[in-house]
Amino acid sequence: MFEILLLFIATGSIASFARGRGASPKLWGATAAVGYLLMAWLIAPLTMRALHINEPVVPMLAALAWIAGIALYVRFGIGAGEPAPDSQWTCADCNYMNGRHAIICEACQKPWSDTVRLETP
Ligand SMILES: [Zn+2]
Numbered sequence: 001m002f003e004i005l006l007l008f009i010a011t012g013s014i015a016s017f018a019r020g021r022g023a024s025p026k027l028w029g030a031t032a033a034v035g036y037l038l039m040a041w042l043i044a045p046l047t048m049r050a051l052h053i054n055e056p057v058v059p060m061l062a063a064l065a066w067i068a069g070i071a072l073y074v075r076f077g078i079g080a081g082e083p084a085p086d087s088q089w090t091c092a093d094c095n096y097m098n099g100r101h102a103i104i105c106e107a108c109q110k111p112w113s114d115t116v117r118l119e120t121p
Helices: 002-020 025-051 058-077 112-119
Strands: none
Touching: 002 025, 002 058, 025 058
């Protein structure tokens, strides 16, 4: 039960990061969740059987590593070359408060760089 809750929270965070980076939240949320399940229930157990490893904690760790990798990539990899905010910022169009990770407004998709241009003409 705890594992499902954790997966739910992690997937939600990844979807939110993806939205803020201008990527598809559905695609990245699904990639994280499906990859987690495949890793925990299929890939890691099969690999362990092939290598004759019998550590019940390994599939869980492999699945967590997958989630962490996706989260890091979506947070820092996507849009890495784009100009990025160094603090929270308020959207000039809709006044939504966006987190540091967001390079576009999470509410209306307006790019952060447009907001900056408006403030410093
Ligand atoms: Zn906005």
